[in-house]
Amino acid sequence: MIQPTAKLTPFGAVNARVNRASDLLGIKENYRKLLTSCWRETKVSLPFTDDKGEMRVYEGYRVQHNGVRGPYKGGVRYHPEVDLDEVKALASLMTWKCAIVNIPFGGAKGGINVDPTKLSDREMQTLTRRFVYSVKNMIGPYKDIMAPDMGTNPKVMGWMMDAYGLIHGYTPAIVTGKPVNLDGTPDRLDATGLGVAMITRRVLEDRKEFLSGKTVVVQGFGNVGSFAALHLHRMNAKVIAIGDVSGVVRDPRGIDVEKLMAHFEAKRTLVGYPEGEFATREQLDVMGIECDILVPAALGHVIHSGNMEKVKARYIIEGANGPITPEADDYLGRQGTIIVPDILANAGGVVGSYFEWAQNIQVHHWERAESKLELDKFMSSALLGVSAAAKKFGINYREAAFVVGVDRVYQAAVARGH
Ligand code: NAD
Secondary structure, X not given: OOOOOOOOOHHHHHHHHHHHHHHHHOOOHXXXXXXXXXXXXXXXXXXXXXXXXXXXXXXXXXXXXXXXXXXXEEEEEEOOOXXXXXXXXXXXXXXXXXXXXXXXXXXXXXXXXXXXXXXXXXXXXXXXXXXXXXXXXXXXXXXXXXXXXXXXXXXXXXXXXXXXXXXXXXXXXXXXXXXXOOOOOHHHHHHHHHHHHHHHHHHHXXXXXXXXXXXXXXXXXXXXXXXXXXXXXXXXXXXXXEEXXXXXXXXXXXXXXXXXXXXXXXXXXXXXXXXXXXXXXXXXXXXXXXXXXXXXXXXXXXXXXXXXXXXXXXXXXXXXXXXXXXXXXXXXXXXXXXEEOHHHHOOHHHHHHHHHHHHHHHOOOOOHHHHHHHHHHHHHHHHHHHHHHHHHHOOOHHHHXXXXXXXXXXXXXXXXXX
């Protein structure tokens, strides 16, 4: 979740980055206004009847930030703290992320201020259908495409596709991240983690280094962390520690990630893995383990003023959204740590969603090898663009990623005659 900084709201904090990029690009005030405001902000009231027969009302949001490069694209989160400013910030970040990896989408985000863990399946489905009905005229496969986010999953996407289809007919491209047996694609499952591994390899190459034999520490063994660790391991990096909510598995000889995944699949915890050493989170902070590459892929703000001085990694690849606080980011930058920002590092997920959308539109399934090759092309070319901007302006990868994204959106707005 994006946290407000001392003075700025989440949307204000994203706009500060957009303004900094606009300064470097010499973008004039009138265009900045376009880039720092949302095209459409919708709030809907969602009444529904719960399992006890009581009527409840939730608030739903759909924000479309900027669509000059293509249909709006972004997830829908179910979380009790969802609020308009945060949804605007997340929608804006989607605009820049899609532009950085050069896919033809604009940015959007949605949400409902509900705790999904407190809803039955029936309640969740009813609420989801109500939400789709309420925003039915502003979404569409060439207008605005939804996806899973915090608190939603492929099952919810299946209900969304069905709800939209009842009104408009068969339209699988209305959402991505659908179940594989309902026009989803198996490639979407590991796209974010695979993209993290691909970008890590390309960043090292950009700096005349190689991934083979480099030591890696990963925080998080969920969707992003487990597949990032697996693919880095398959690319011959040495994954020496993996931590999650249950603790840390550490092995200086290198963890066999496929074996650890099989253990996790069976036990749903890292505890009890027979190889290497195990420590609790209290005994060992993964952020302080000496390594070449640190991949925080669990939560936001895990590297902060309290532990930033312990970080010894030369590279940090942000698999999670916002894992480094602004203060720690400044500190580590001054120490010479190379940080690959979330907006670039975890963009493999939205590229995977783009592939799913394209296959739905084409009514044609791609081969796995084809998708992997395509993902690598998008991630590599994104890194090349960001690296070139970093060199041109003498800035870090985070600032450079915003420069690339803002420039592409600005150029498209000008070309449209805005
Ligand atoms: P997930 O729920 O599948 O996994 C989260 C992981 O974090 C789990 O392994 C959990 O054990 C671990 N964790 C939770 N609390 C922890 C703690 N206190 N200390 C250590 N580990 C802890 O989530 P995910 O889909 O892998 O997403 C992870 C991050 O990546 C989030 O910030 C998410 O917003 C971001 N992200 C995800 C995707 C995607 O496609 N899944 C795309 C872009 C960004």
